[in-house]
Amino acid sequence: MKILKFGGTSVANAQNIKLVLEIVTNKAKQDQLVVVVSAFSKVTDLLQLASIKAASNDESYKEIVAEIEKKHLDAIKELIPVSEQSGLLSHIKRIINHLETLLDGCFLLNELSTRTSDTILSFGELLSSYIIAEALKQNLKNSSYKDSRELIKTNTNFGKAAVNFEVSNQLITDFFASNDTQVVVMPGFIASSLDGINTTLGRGGSDYTAAIIAGALNATDLEIWTDVNGMFTANPKIVKQAQPIATISYQEAMELSHFGAKVLYPPTIQPVLRKNIPILIKNTFEPEAEGTYISNKVTSSTNPVKGISHIDHITLITLEGPGMIGVAGSSKRLFEVLSHESINVIFITQASSEHSICIGILNSDADTAENAINKAFEIEISQNKIDPCIVEKNLCIIALVGENMKNHQGLSGRMFSTLGKNNVNIRAIAQGASERNISAVINERDVKKALNTLHETFFEENTKQLNLFVMGVGNVGEKFIEQINQQKKFLKENLKIILRVVAVSNSRKMYFDEDGIPLKDWQSLLENGETANKETFISKVKSLNLRNSIFVDITANQGVSETYEQYLKQNVAVVTCNKIACSSAYGNYKKLKSLSRQYNAPFLFETNVGAGLPIIDTLKHLIASGDKVNKIQAVLSGSLNFIFNNFDENNSFHDVVKEAGVQGFTEPDPKIDLSGVDVARKILILIRESGYKMEIEDIANRSFLPAACLATTNNEEFFKSLITHAPHFENLLKEAKAKNCRLKYVATFENGKASVGLEFIPKESPFYNLEGKDNIVQFYTDRYIDQPLLIKGAGAGAAVTASGIFADVIRVGNI
Template identity: 45%
Template sequence: MKVLKFGGSSVKDADRIKLVIDILKNQKEKYTVVFSALGGVTDMLISMSESAAEGNSDYLKDFATFKERHIEVAKALLNKTIQKKVIKGLEGNFLELQNILEGIKLLLEATPRTMDYVLSFGERNSAYIIANALTQRGVEADYLDARKIIKTDKNFGSAAVKFKETNKSIKEHYDKNDNVQVVTGFIASHTGGLTTTLGRGGSDYTAAILGAALKTKCIEIWTDVDGILTADPRKVPEAFTIPIVTYEEAMEMSHFGAKVIYPPTIQPALKAKIPVYIKNTFNPSHDGSLISNKKDKNNKPVKGISSISNIALLSLQGTGMFGVPGTAGRLFSSLARESINIILITQGSSEHSISFAIQPKEVKKAVNVIEKEFEHEIRSGSVDKVKREEDLSVIAIIGEHMRETPGIAGRLFKSLGQNGINVIAIAQGSSELNISVVIKMNDEKKALNALHESFFLSETKSLHIFMVGVGLIGSTLLDQINKQRQILIDDRALDIKVVGIANSRTFLINENGIDLDKWKSDLKKGEQFSMDDFSKAMVNLNLRNSVFIDNTASSIIADKYEFILNNSISISTPNKIAASSSFKYYEKLKELAKRRGVSFKYETNVGAGLPVLNTLKDLINSGDKINKIEGVLSGSLSYIFNSFTAKDKFSAIVKKAQELGYTEPDPREDLNGGDIKRKITILARESGASLEMKDVKVDYLLPKSCRDAKTVEDFYSELEKKNDYFRDLITKSEEADQKLRMIARYEKGKTTIKLESVDSDHPFYGLKGTDNMIIFTTERYKELPLVVRGPGAGADVTAAGIFAEIIGISNSFS
């Protein structure tokens, strides 16, 4: 024989009950079956009772719905002959329940004893209807009220089973009855006949009690998911079924929030060594999960991740606790006297404090109990008043093989730390079966996903991208990500999801990922953009492994970097404003990124896709000393002076460079040396100088009238007037067989930028197109300086540089 149990979601309505009956009809061996109340009915009974206890007649509407729902299910399942008998039986139950509710209203009180009786009507009605539906379908089935066979104490609401008496009653009943027994879950009775309940979720327990007493082949718990999952699928979409779980692992997981099985269920099964299967009513062909003594052969150290939402942490602390025997005993005895359940306990080796987690609804009572118990110590100052912290969650990683695997705790804390999740308290048993941490409740989903990825999906890592600026660079980057995404998943197990994009008008957020084939049309339908709103939405979404990309040249966006880093979101940006602003802000951002364990990347600030800053960093980290930095740092100016000849109009060459996307929207940012100024400032800072932008001396390329023009249009008008001036410059250079180059230098604490004419033996002479070149003269590279050369402008190379940084950032996440 085996025992099957179907929960409320499996018997929510007539259609679902038909699925259950099909499953039962296909059973090839003898069985008994346990049913919960119809889905949602237990909550409805509680609501009716509470309303009646307040003297409110509103419960009558719910009562009418309660009656109608059960009668509708009976009519949908049963033919008229059986239907008539069943509805008559239900009407008797309805009348009995109505009288009890009226009594509650008159007394203005619903005692635990009364509530157990009220709640019994859910299971009694559902099992009665289904037993008759089975009979109609040809199964010889009897309705069995579990109150006849399961005996308990009088701890109403969560009664303790008297197993000796119960086991005897069960065996005697089943010895006399050969038909399929359709048993009410959740309910039982005291020896004297009073109705009791086994606690919410107690129908699982009913099945285990029957299985253990009858020594059945197995127990099957049928629910609405494919077994025990690695995490709660409502919070972790990537959660998957665990095929094999030990009894101990299942107990830990159920205690820490796994909803598929009620915690006490495991004990009778474990004692009798009866395997428990967790199956899905809506996917009956799935193997589900097996709970038994059998060990999982894959030896994964962590079997599952569970959480308990909305808990409170209380702490008793004080110098008077150190070395005083009995303090913990007094604390927990006082709580036990008031039936306050403790979820988690942690104590430092200093014995200075004890912290424990409880349900928020019990905080007030717990504080009063503790402060009364330690009234003398609190008054004398040797013990402080109870410290309370609320809006917290407990996250637990669970697995029998954790004890055999070094580094599990390190991996746990690294994953949380990289995502900016602060651990408030830690608890681990000596069995090493469970490591629990207390965190802020608003970080729970992020923590679950980060840990799930770290322990179960380390083969595939997700990176969440938020991007402001979808012009030439941004749109090119989105195109590159879209084309490369599947390749990165297949080859590098890296899934890059763009979840937020914005331009100057609108922004779009989609937690599951924006469709990069139609982002332009979707963005037009987005919300009105402000950087405040976008950054808040990004932080509130609280996704793990998040990266912010700023493709603008806006100081408004750069001003938000501190806020973004402070919320543990990495940054990659070609926007040079932040890294070249005040040295104090530059240092603050770098320090903040380090402290938060995230990345602040700006390689594309200096050489687009060239590895300039990384090369400089490698030199310094390896102990080299930078003596001099020389650079042609503007790809746009390289293009302009490589294209410009005495036959050309300088203004036309500048215009073409702008049209090709090589210059800033206002070309004067490039021509005035402003762009180069920021780059050489960043290079000097990266080499160790505390340089400010104002310290850089610039010999202006543009005449004053061009620099002072009010608009870009006015600038071009003025530049047209100066074409002869620039023709003279290029003519002299060509006659001397030289090339014009805008060169930035940093040497001995001095930084300069000026237009120079270089001859053919100079490294800068041979630059082509948009080439940048940076020359590092160091202690190691004195005779032959180290040269980095390549395209220094263009959307493709800049986007590729950012893309490379994104992949680099992904490597830092565990």
């Protein structure tokens, strides 16, 4: 015999019930069945709400009853032929009338006892099971209905009655010994006391009903039919990459169901565990799916972790004080207090010093527990031997579960390291001697990030998902997104990195999509996005609280650079080509670097110098290996190099500067490049990364621009001034040719001093043949004395800058 249980979503409406009937009819061809059903979806909640409203003298309970009645009558009309409906409609109407009478009593008495509540809540299963039994008879004549209250007997602990297995098992075996129908339909959740009073088995009790029947009849297996393909490695509503678990042991299933795996009610396992009756979790809407098979066998697997689960709405209560050390009975008194208040303890940990005991309970019990504990220990508290209990609400318990975890080293280390890298603060830790479960208490707002990062670590072949928040989508930003779209497949297959652009913003609009923006449509989505605002952007990044978040700044905006601190403090990595932050006051530069270390949030700015060239990265390796930089000589402006390489007798200085802007080599304000400010910032960053303290004001800037050009206030005026002062630039060119030199804008650092300025470069210099938009940097160090370490290549342009930003993002992924 097989026991099948169908949950609320499986019997939510007539359409779903037809799927249930099809499954039952097919299985009945091979096996004798007991079919246990839940109430129609949401009906138990409606019954509870109606009873509360009635007891509160709120007449709207009548509207709820009408809604419940309509839901069931509609199902009858779809499931039962018109000619067969009369008797069933009358029966359902009698049940509804009985329900109305009970609720009217609650309304008149302004009272709702636990006994009355159990009776009212039982109506959901009574209605659904009777309708489904009658519908089944239309297809399967050899089927019947049996009221569970006649077979399952309990005590009178209303709300969650304890089953009297001795009596119940005898009643169940006696009934089925004389029953010859192929299928028996029974209501789940409900039972009765020995003297016939209605009781319930607790929320989720329909699973328990099915298990009680299975255990009593020594069934071949117990099938739990629900709306998912079995138990998952994590909650699929939170972790999109969660996978169904094919096989799992009873103990593992109990651990996962205790820690929030909603597809299975924890007490379900007990009656079948004793008899070694396997449980199969199946999907009503995908009956061909494999599902999850639960048995007493521990399956060997390369992955010792079977699942990651969690419990929301947890409060952590800590009792501590010197008066607990070496004093026998403190723990006993604490747990007795909680027991007297009927408070369930979900989590326990105690320091080996006996100085404190920490427990986890539901938020709803927190105030009661706090008052009761403080009252029980009021003498010790008044004597300052014990502190008033510390209460921390709105927490969550996450747990790794697996029978084979005890045979693998370092699992807890991987777990806590993974959480730490994403700045998930752990409030408490517990692990049983069986090592089947490692539990940690974290802030509730971090649960999504925690579950996803742990799932990546233990179930996704170390695939890491990076969530990008991109600000600035001009020439460079557009190329950056284009490169992401182009390389997505390669990164996933070869580097195990999944890149998602979660937000894009320009100066006018911004657009967010938590599931990742479709990159082929990003421009149109952005155009129709909300008004851009830096503070709102930051707020949304914080509220999403996604794992492996990276803020990508592709602007030259000072205001944006001033927001980095807020991102780093939220464990959001910062990747930027914006030079302003790292060339700002030295104290701010050091603060950002310190915050990066403190919050484990990478702060990468390779493209601040040399666009896509590995200049800063190389410099970091030099310093890390113990080398010391003594001198730097460099041409650091790809735009200025492009300008002076193309400025000749046939191309005016004005026209070449214009062309550099068109090709994206200059900043939006070209004066930043031509004034030498941009180069000064770059050499300053290299000096600081070399370990020296310096401010931008300390760098001598020998500008080649006339004072009138520097004094302009907008681009239009600036370009006019270049035409006005054309002879000045022509004279510079003539002088260079006369000296058989080329013009290069050079940055130098030596003996603690730095300067930037236009220089006449002779043929023997490595700078002389620097073509196009190339940059060149020479590092003279303790190890590179006679011949400097030289880095040379394209140092400007949208594509190369975007590739440098892209490389920094990948570096974050590999950290």
